[in-house]
Amino acid sequence: MSAYTLSQCFIVIAILFDILSFQFKQKQKIVACLSISGVLITSHFALLEQWTATALMLLATFRYFVTIFTHSKRVMSLFLCLNALVFILTFSGVLSLLSFVGSSLQTIAAFCQNDRRLRQFMLIGTSIWLVNNIVLGSPAAVVMEILFISSNLIAYYRYYGLVIHAKNSN
Numbered sequence: 001m002s003a004y005t006l007s008q009c010f011i012v013i014a015i016l017f018d019i020l021s022f023q024f025k026q027k028q029k030i031v032a033c034l035s036i037s038g039v040l041i042t043s044h045f046a047l048l049e050q051w052t053a054t055a056l057m058l059l060a061t062f063r064y065f066v067t068i069f070t071h072s073k074r075v076m077s078l079f080l081c082l083n084a085l086v087f088i089l090t091f092s093g094v095l096s097l098l099s100f101v102g103s104s105l106q107t108i109a110a111f112c113q114n115d116r117r118l119r120q121f122m123l124i125g126t127s128i129w130l131v132n133n134i135v136l137g138s139p140a141a142v143v144m145e146i147l148f149i150s151s152n153l154i155a156y157y158r159y160y161g162l163v164i165h166a167k168n169s170n
Helices: 003-021 027-047 051-066 073-090 094-110 115-136 139-160
Strands: none
Touching (some): 003 027, 027 139, 051 073, 073 094, 094 115, 115 139
16 A cells, blocks of 8 residues: 555544544543544655644644643643744745644644634634645545534534624633
8 A cells, every 4th residue: 555545544534533523512522532633644744745744733633632631821832832843844835834824723723711712713724724735635634624624613503603703702
C-alpha cells in the first residue's frame, strides 16, 4: 500500500471521531475525540510529507488533551507561540501558512470555556484547513473537513438554533 493510500485510510478513521466530537455537549468529550482524530491526522500529513501540518497537528493533539484540564490564557498563549515557532521552522510556502492560520484559530477555539465559542472558532479554523486540503490534493481530508463543518453546524443548530452572532455567544 502506498503512503498516499495509507494517508487516506487514516483520514477515513479520523472522520468518524470528528463527526462524533461535535455531537457531544460536554467540552471534555469533544476535545477527547479531537485528540484521537489528531493522532490520525498527524499521521496523514506525515505520510504526505507536509511537515508544518504534521507538527501543528501533533501539537494540536497535545493541546486538545491539555484543554480538558485548563482554559488558561497563558497556556493558550504558549500554544500560539509554539504554533508560530513550528511555522517559522518548517515554512515551505502557502500550505504552511494555511496550516498555521487554521491551527491558530483552532487553538483559540480549544481554550474557549464556552462550547458555543469553541464551535464558532472551530468552524472558521476548519474552513481554512479545508482550503489547505484542497490545495494539498487530499480528497479524503477534504471530505473530512466538509463533514466536520457539517457536523459542527448541525450540532450548533441543535443546541443554539440558527443565529450565529457574537452577541448571543455568552
